[in-house]
Amino acid sequence: MKRTALFVALMLAIVFAATIVNVNRAAGDDHANHKHQQQPQSQQQEKTPVVDGALTPDAIPDYAAQEIVLRILSSDTPDKIGDRKKAYLRIHGFDEDAQAALMLAAREYKRLVEPIERETDDIKNLNWPNPNSNARAKLKDLQRLKEQHIAGVTSDLNGRLETFRSLDKWTDHISNMVKRKTKGFASELPTKKIGFFRLLPDPFTAYAQAGGCDPTYVYTDALSDGYSMVYGYSSYSAGANNCGHEFYLTTQISHTGAPTASGTDYAIFNLDSGLGYYYDGYFLATTTVEGYCPVAVQTFPAGSNTDDVTVAATVEVKNLTASNVDVAPGDSITLYAEVKATEHATGSVTVGFGIDSNPAPVAVTGANNAVIGGLVNYMVTVSNTVTSSGPKKGPVTFYAGINSAPTGAIASGGQKTVTVCYGPKVMGNCPIQ
Numbered sequence: 014m015k016r017t018a019l020f021v022a023l024m025l026a027i028v029f030a031a032t033i034v035n036v037n038r039a040a041g042d043d044h045a046n047h048k049h050q051q052q053p054q055s056q057q058q059e060k061t062p063v064v065d066g067a068l069t070p071d072a073i074p075d076y077a078a079q080e081i082v083l084r085i086l087s088s089d090t091p092d093k094i095g096d097r098k099k100a101y102l103r104i105h106g107f108d109e110d111a112q113a114a115l116m117l118a119a120r121e122y123k124r125l126v127e128p129i130e131r132e133t134d135d136i137k138n139l140n141w142p143n144p145n146s147n148a149r150a151k152l153k154d155l156q157r158l159k160e161q162h163i164a165g166v167t168s169d170l171n172g173r174l175e176t177f178r179s180l181d182k183w184t185d186h187i188s189n190m191v192k193r194k195t196k197g198f199a200s201e202l203p204t205k206k207i208g209f210f211r212l213l214p215d216p217f218t219a220y221a222q223a224g225g226c227d228p229t230y231v232y233t234d235a236l237s238d239g240y241s242m243v244y245g246y247s248s249y250s251a252g253a254n255n256c257g258h259e260f261y262l263t264t265q266i267s268h269t270g271a272p273t274a275s276g277t278d279y280a281i282f283n284l285d286s287g288l289g290y291y292y293d294g295y296f297l298a299t300t301t302v303e304g305y306c307p308v309a310v311q312t313f314p315a316g317s318n319t320d321d322v323t324v325a326a327t328v329e330v331k332n333l334t335a336s337n338v339d340v341a342p343g344d345s346i347t348l349y350a351e352v353k354a355t356e357h358a359t360g361s362v363t364v365g366f367g368i369d370s371n372p373a374p375v376a377v378t379g380a381n382n383a384v385i386g387g388l389v390n391y392m393v394t395v396s397n398t399v400t401s402s403g404p405k406k407g408p409v410t411f412y413a414g415i416n417s418a419p420t421g422a423i424a425s426g427g428q429k430t431v432t433v434c435y436g437p438k439v440m441g442n443c444p445i446q
Contacts, residue, residue, distance in 0.1 A: 060314050063228065064197030073192040076160045077230045077250035079167050080126075081191055084248045086119030090278050097279055101246055104236045105186060111179035118170040125162040129155050133253045138307060141258075149254065156227070156253035194234055198316035200226040200256045200304065227252025231316035235266070235298035237324050239425065240291045240355055243282040245274070245298030249316070257304020257315050265299045268292055284324065286356070293324045293355035326358040326419075329426030333413045338433045346433060350413035360419030369410040369430050408434050408443040 064072045086098050102112045133155050140148040174180040234246040247264040264280040267273045274282040284291045299319050303312040336347040350364050410432040415424035434443035
């Protein structure tokens with residue numbers, strides 16, 4: 014009797030455990046059909062690249078490098094700064110004609126490739142984790158078709174860029190910039206335990222995994238436009254047989270002593286600290302890519318990459334004003350040069366003043382250099398007084414610029430100008446007399 018009761022209790026426990034497991038399994042299957050209803054669980058682990066473009070750029074396929082750029086330029090992610098896509102091209106040295114050609118190519122790429130990626134996702138959802146030979150053959154066909162489309166788009170693009178004399182710039186960008194900032198990662202589907210009882214020993218238990226998945230190529234690019242913004246761009250290229258059904262990108266830009274800037278396929282770090290100075294120095298952009306797996310109802314690491322950029326310490330004349338812009342002959346005016354510096358540009362700076370008019374309608378004396386030091390607040394105003402002499406009247410344009418920067422910093426921004434009128438204006442104009 015006791016043995017019977019013990020056996021019944023054991024069987025009830027097994028049935029109860031199996032019920033819980035099957036409920037969980039059903040919940041997981043439901044999530045595979047409604048994967049956007051909740052955030053997938055992530056398996057965080059560091060992946061080692063199987064290809065490093067910095068060492069072997071030729072190991073990065075041409076189509077992957079081209080797709081990486083076309084994906085950046087066709088991204089639908091809302092733009093926080095106006096046009097980050099053209100900023101990418103502008104900073105890399107493409108002129109306006111080349112930018113227009115590349116944006117057109119990106120739109121064509123998106124039109125052709127999006128249906129292929131949707132069909133690829135449908136095949137994986139129906140056949141993973143153990144795709145049969147027909148499913149794998151179809152995925153290979155779709156990948157070949159995508160590569161053909163990319164080749165066609167870039168062929169048309171090359172023709173346009175050759176017309177604008179920018180083809181060499183584009184091919185060099187792909188070979189010596191994009192490929193060298195790209196890493197390739199092996200893609201593996203997370204295992205999923207399959208069997209009648211998944212909480213107890215089961216001789217029929219197996220681990221399902223789609224092997225032989227295509228690699229994921231991950232690109233990171235850190236760029237600076239001077240000392241206004243630092244941009245972090247992230248992109249990827251994944252074959253149709255890649256284990257990821259969807260991909261999630263995270264981009265971060267870090268700088269010592271400053272808040273981290275974050276985004277999805279791009280991030281923007283505003284160099285204006287809001288404290289009266291601009292950040293400078295070393296900035297690190299980090300890209301993390303995760304592939305979504307509906308089989309295991311989770312995301313898995315698909316790859317990561319980093320790139321860095323150094324913003325030089327700089328000083329510049331941001332603005333030049335005059336105490337009066339309508340001056341009688343013989344009067345004096347004061348010029349005010351607003352000097353701005355980045356966080357590590359500390360020390361003395363020399364500001365030079367002069368006359369920009371050519372020829373000058375009046376002779377001006379006193380436009381000498383001024384020296385300031387100890388840029389504690391990184392914002393100073395340098396003044397200089399000039400006095401007219403001679404009988405001539407008319408407009409005079411003064412300039413101010415950095416003659417010498419603090420040690421370790423560079424002068425930036427060129428000269429700023431301001432125009433004043435010596436003599437009375439006639440109907441709002443300042444005629445030369």
